[in-house]
Amino acid sequence: MSIIDDALSANATLADGYDSDRGKPPAPRIAVVTCADPRLTAVVQLMGLPDADVDLIRNVGTVIDEDAIRSLIVSTKMLGTREIMIINHNDCGLSRFSGDDLAERLRTETGSAPIAPVTFFTFTDAEQNTREQMLKVRSHPWIASDIPVRGFLFDVGTGRLSEVQPIESAAATL
Numbered sequence: 001m002s003i004i005d006d007a008l009s010a011n012a013t014l015a016d017g018y019d020s021d022r023g024k025p026p027a028p029r030i031a032v033v034t035c036a037d038p039r040l041t042a043v044v045q046l047m048g049l050p051d052a053d054v055d056l057i058r059n060v061g062t063v064i065d066e067d068a069i070r071s072l073i074v075s076t077k078m079l080g081t082r083e084i085m086i087i088n089h090n091d092c093g094l095s096r097f098s099g100d101d102l103a104e105r106l107r108t109e110t111g112s113a114p115i116a117p118v119t120f121f122t123f124t125d126a127e128q129n130t131r132e133q134m135l136k137v138r139s140h141p142w143i144a145s146d147i148p149v150r151g152f153l154f155d156v157g158t159g160r161l162s163e164v165q166p167i168e169s170a171a172a173t174l
């Protein structure tokens with residue numbers, strides 16, 4: 001059996017204990033953008049937030065790309081979230097290889113040069129990368145200026161969050 005088959009089999013039993021109240025329309029209070037890395041799955045729990053309060057937006061590398069912005073606009077404008085957290089982390093997979101190298105390898109292996117993805121959004125400095133993602137959200141005209149946009153690094157070794165100052169503040173302290 002595949003993992004998917006195992007999961008379906010488990011679901012048939014585990015759903016017996018499902019609380020049907022969880023099927024009511026969501027009213028999350030905060031949007032959290034974080035990495036798809038399995039080690040980040042516990043971050044909502046580690047912040048003491050109920051699942052229902054969090055609109056969790058995940059992709060590989062905590063990237064504010066077109067799709068993440070789309071989700072954040074819907075989150076703040078339609079679902080009613082009032083704050084945005086961007087949670088990057090140390091030891092991210094996207095800091096362990098070069099996107100250009102991967103693209104080159106895939107071009108060689110497949111003999112194809114597709115037009116997308118243009119970039120894999122790899123990075124070397126998680127803190128600086130987080131600042132850039134914060135700026136992308138903050139400067140988007142369809143994200144209201146009264147919505148706080150704060151960035152953090154999650155330490156996968158300790159489970160603790162540390163705040164990343166936005167580019168404006170970082171520049172001001174130089």
Ligand SMILES: [Zn+2]
Nearest residue numbers: 035037092093
């Ligand atoms: Zn990651």
